[in-house]
Amino acid sequence: MTDINQQATAYDDNNIFAKMLNGDIPCHKIYEDDKTLAFMDIMPQAEGHVLVIPKQKAVDLSDLEPEFAAAVLMTSQKVMQAQRKVFEREGIIQMQLNGAQAGQTVFHYHVHLIPTSIHELGRHAAVMADQEQLAKLAQQLASAITV
Ligand code: AMP
Numbered sequence: 001m002t003d004i005n006q007q008a009t010a011y012d013d014n015n016i017f018a019k020m021l022n023g024d025i026p027c028h029k030i031y032e033d034d035k036t037l038a039f040m041d042i043m044p045q046a047e048g049h050v051l052v053i054p055k056q057k058a059v060d061l062s063d064l065e066p067e068f069a070a071a072v073l074m075t076s077q078k079v080m081q082a083q084r085k086v087f088e089r090e091g092i093i094q095m096q097l098n099g100a101q102a103g104q105t106v107f108h109y110h111v112h113l114i115p116t117s118i119h120e121l122g123r124h125a126a127v128m129a130d131q132e133q134l135a136k137l138a139q140q141l142a143s144a145i146t147v
Contacts, residue, residue: 009100009107011057017108021055028138031078031145035071038079040134040141043125046116048087048137052076058109060098072111079113082144086137087115 012018019025021037028040030050041049052075054068064072080092095112097104105125114121 015108028134030141036075045122048115050113052111059107082141083115085144086140
């Protein structure tokens with residue numbers, strides 16, 4: 001049984017998304033502004049799986065500042081519109097995990113936008129995508145984003 005009063009995970013400046021924001025590791029970027037970054041998930045749960053992150057050191061929803069929460073949602077809307085165009089489907093899952101107990105694996109807040117149905121969602125962070133395919137999708141989505 002987990003203690004519900006347990007200490008929250010502290011923000012680690014070396015987490016993989018922090019490294020991306022610092023430019024230390026690459027990503028298949030589709031959109032960026034002063035408060036957010038959107039890029040392809042490397043182990044997608046469906047084709048076109050995108051992550052949106054704030055440029056704020058937040059582990060999960062509990063420490064996301066309101067201006068960054070708003071910015072992440074605005075970027076998510078842009079990404080979702082692009083996904084709808086590119087994949088010619090209305091159904092897009094918006095998902096976000098808080099804490100290891102919920103299955104969170106990267107402790108920098110992020111929203112998942114996944115063009116699939118909840119009944120067809122693939123396994124979480126399980127299968128590495130083909131890098132060329134990701135690059136191609138990133139380009140298609142980036143071109144479809146209306147700023
Ligand atoms: P979560 O488990 O909700 O924290 O989700 C973390 C997500 O990050 C998973 O869907 C992973 O596939 C994805 N991921 C991990 N490393 C990378 C990376 N280097 N580039 C893009 N996505 C990543």
